[in-house]
Amino acid sequence: MADVWQPLRLKGFQVDPGKGLPFLSAGQVFESQPRVRKWLAAAMVPRSETRYLQPDWIMMSCSGEVGRVTAVYDEHLNKVITHDLLRIVPRDPADYGWLYAYMKTPTFFAIARSSQYGHMIKHLEPDHVLRMPVAMPDVEIRSRIGRDAEHALRMRRSARKLQAQADEIYAATINPSGVPVDDSVSSTVRASSLVAGRRRLEGQFHRADVLKVEELVRAASKTVQPLYEVVKSVTMSNRFKRYFGDNGTTYRSASELFDVNPAVTKRIHAGLLENADTYMLRPGEMIMARSGQTYGLLGRTMVLNENHEGSFGSEDLIRIVPDESKARTGYLHTVLNHVQYGRPRVVRFASGTSVPHLDPPDIREVLIPRFDSAREDEIADLSEEATRLAAEADRLETAAVKAADDAIAALTGRHGSLHLVGNDK
Known part of the structure; x- marks a missing residue:
């Protein structure tokens, strides 16, 4: 085939x-x-x-x-x-x-x-x-499941294009003339900048390209506000000992959350942990990867949707609870996650050598540029529609995969679906 x-x-x-x-x-x-x-x-x-x-x-x-x-x-x-x-x-x-x-x-x-x-x-x-x-069930079954799977892929591709449009609008707003960003390996800063702030001696904090982006952000916006002024909270949960089991709550690591519709590989016994509710994933909130390499997932954000509800999230996440009355979620996600004008301004706060980390006190201070409501709404509308469409695509794909597994079970005479947890078959 x-x-x-x-x-x-x-x-x-x-x-x-x-x-x-x-x-x-x-x-x-x-x-x-x-x-x-x-x-x-x-x-x-x-x-x-x-x-x-x-x-x-x-x-x-x-x-x-x-x-x-x-x-x-x-x-x-x-x-x-x-x-x-x-x-x-x-x-x-x-x-x-x-x-x-x-x-x-x-x-x-x-x-x-x-x-x-x-x-x-x-x-x-x-x-x-x-x-x-x-496995080859009846052609009608294969065709129906195949159509649903392909429709889910088309929806996911459309969602990515919508977020790309939001990113393009934000980039054009920050840097309308396309001024090149200095990527030299050294930079000159005032000595006074080295005696203030939590990351004053981190070389990455003073990178030439980041300083240029910060300059562009300040010049293009009406004003800037630290993140803590436009959200309800920026927090991080404590480390905990994991108790995994087949009958537990769906567990999501940081890396899994940033993959495409990952299968459930682990379940955790949340009832054995103190304050387990603080680790649960909630639709509408944002998460940020707080550890990893500066060229990898570190500092990336995503908006949780209804597919994540009821899942247990790793402590290796920074939780951001938006305040829609001050700044829309889709706008904040685009600002923080933009590959050129967002994420470098977040990653500059990273500390550590082999595995850099981000901390909530620093992320609260990331400056958010403010524009007129029409421009912010235009960016937010595209980003939020992308999140909605991607969530719908995941649900449709999950249903198609389950239907395929059920069709296999009916074809082979196996009772029930086959579930995998970790390396167990």
Whole structure:
């Protein structure tokens, strides 16, 4: 039903941003907002034409946590993609939706995990996947499930385009003339700036590009307000000892929350923890990744939706409760998360060496530019519609995957759905 292949192993040579071929790793491909972090020297990428993706392919992880599946989105196109993902190309386009939904089911995931080999780092080869069975219920069932799965993917693509429009409007508002941002490795600052503030001796706080962005933000806006003035709270929960079990509450790590509609892999016994309610995820609130690499998830934000309600969130999140009477949630999300004019102003507060961290007292001080209500509403409308549409896409995809698993159960005579928790099958 499909061709499965993998490009040759790639040993890339990294160059300065924008001066080579944009590259995405396996983990980035699964993110809901993949962003290029590395550029590779073009002359050192053999057979570069085999490194690019097509929109009608399916991608599957083949090392580490094998068996994860994702579609190809616009953010993946025209970029060098790691060899650590198998390319699955349906031979008949009509089978795409069913194959995608089927390969997202716990049943197929169990098949993939049972085929892996290796000790510390698990692996799958194309030949392993080619031999995996594809369940084939009645054509009407496959067509219905496939249509729902493809509709969910179209909705998700539309949501990403809406947020991209919001980002473009914000960028044009901050820097209408397109003034280049200084990216030199050194900067000159006043000595007085080194004797005030919690991060006064952190070199990253005084980076030339961040200082330029701060200058643009102040010049373009009517006024600026620290984040704490336009939200109800910015907090972080304490660390806790985890008690996992099959019958517990859905648990979401920070990295999972920023992936595309991840499957439930862990459940936690929330009743065994003190103040468990403070860790629950609530629709309408914002979360920010508070640890990780400065080029990775650190400092990214997302708006929680009704799909997250009832889930238990990691303590590795900064919780931001918006105040709609002061600033709309979609506007704040765009301001804080913008790749050029937002997130660098957040990440500058990071401290630490091997794993940098952010702290609520610093995030409360991030300056929010204020414009006329029409402009802020225009940005917020697009961002909030993107959040709504993405949430609806996740629900439709989840329903399609469940329907596929139920169809497999009916076809094979298995009673009930197959659930996976961690490495248990």
